Amino acid sequence: MKKDDFTELDRYISEKQKIINQKLDEYTPLNSYTKLTESIRYSLLLGGKRLRPVLTIAVAEILNTPIENVLPSACAIEMIHAQSLIHDDLPGMDDDELRRGKPTNHIVYGEALAIIAGDALFSHAFNTIVSKTPKNVKPELILKVIEEISTSAGFLGMCGGQAMDISFEKSNDEVTKEILEYIHTHKTADIITVSVKTGAILSNANEKELDALTKYAENIGLAFQIMDDVMDITKTEEEMGKKTNKDLDKNKATYPRLYGVEKSCRIAEEKINTAIKEISFFGEKAKYLEALAKYVIFRDKWY
């Protein structure tokens, strides 16, 4: 696979980022009673490529749905992503002090507030979907989206993947393909997949579209985590905006640990090829989803 010219995609991403950042800001106003909303906004508005909500919007555009209809749910997914990062960084979890080039939430606001900030974001995500989705969107579709997102974030999804990640790290076990796939699918790919599905559900996608888009997302989600593992080895802390070279120290279950860097990159590339094939029937309309898929393996910086 050749590295594309990402100029047009960069323009597309930055246009969507601007809208997403505005909405995240609007949906999560500062409340001066305590430092809680300040702490939430610190992590939520700290930046990041906004891959997940960009995917939701891109799918809505392909399916001719006004992006206003998906923005609250897209932002809700970003809130859950932000919550997972705040809690992942806690001393009781990965104990990281740097995220996106800045001190992590608990370093700035203390551990207690960081725990509460994550909890509040979880609640706020679902609140945002219900209170901010335009009234013309069918209630049944909103309920379906809440069901999908809460499954993907819960103990069978993201939280399940995190639990396996942590319990493997603490074990003396050798990493296996099964463990690795469980962790990557649930810890990372599930939320990326539901970002795409949310756009499809709120657009009333037909079965063929939903199925293809889901497979697209599952593949880029896995490729994303594989490349994240690879970059933990090949990139510097400065390039990544977070501590690197920590997975090996910590006995993390990663693709490079099982397959080495080169084969891991090849697996990621195969997954991206599969993803692109899945959505080829959309033709020209899918160009940004295709470019986003390629970006996953050629990105230098995603934070």
Place this chain on the structure above:
Amino acid sequence: MKKDDFTELDRYISEKQKIINQKLDEYTPLNSYTKLTESIRYSLLLGGKRLRPVLTIAVAEILNTPIENVLPSACAIEMIHAQSLIHDDLPGMDDDELRRGKPTNHIVYGEALAIIAGDALFSHAFNTIVSKTPKNVKPELILKVIEEISTSAGFLGMCGGQAMDISFEKSNDEVTKEILEYIHTHKTADIITVSVKTGAILSNANEKELDALTKYAENIGLAFQIMDDVMDITKTEEEMGKKTNKDLDKNKATYPRLYGVEKSCRIAEEKINTAIKEISFFGEKAKYLEALAKYVIFRDKWY
């Protein structure tokens, strides 16, 4: 106020507890991939009076709604309550080792899993509402319930109260009436209030009913927290199933700190009287809600 004979109420509570415990068990099946669901079930099924879901059910019964319609939401509120206890007990928060007479979640499963278990419970609560509420309940009502619960649990509700509680504890400030009311209203009363409102919303209550039930709940919610503060001083660890006499050590903002034990009890009693007056127009039908209100101040043990 005289201490009633609570025999009939005890029978009522234990009948409802049985149903609630069955449903919590059914909604949260064990999944053997990791210890995560075991850890969730440990805290969720550890017991407790189930005050919040009992209130939801009692309201549904007064308003002639089949309890099947409210059970998923009632259990969701109990899940959020359980999540708040797991995270409250963490070393980074209140650092408690005992809850309901048993070791706290992080003592048994470790800090990382306790953090993830709480997060997963948040997601699972909303998932349970959507996936388990019977199909004959109007989607608009389910969305309204999700909106109310997520507001009550979020940064303007429970999490906001917890944040103020923690930040006051770390300050050298003198406790004021305003701070105390903010903490108690949001940390505790909001979730108790939404338990009652959920029963009313899913029963399509009219404005008068909803308003009266909300005021009833706000008052018993505050009285509940006042009595919790009082019992931290007057009861032993054995009686309470958790460490007592810790609020004074920790510079917690409590009613006894501001008013002393006796006046605090009087304030709680006034609130219970107000609560009972608010729902008096329901007549005989409200007898369990009345008894529950009195129970709040005469209970010896709520865990």
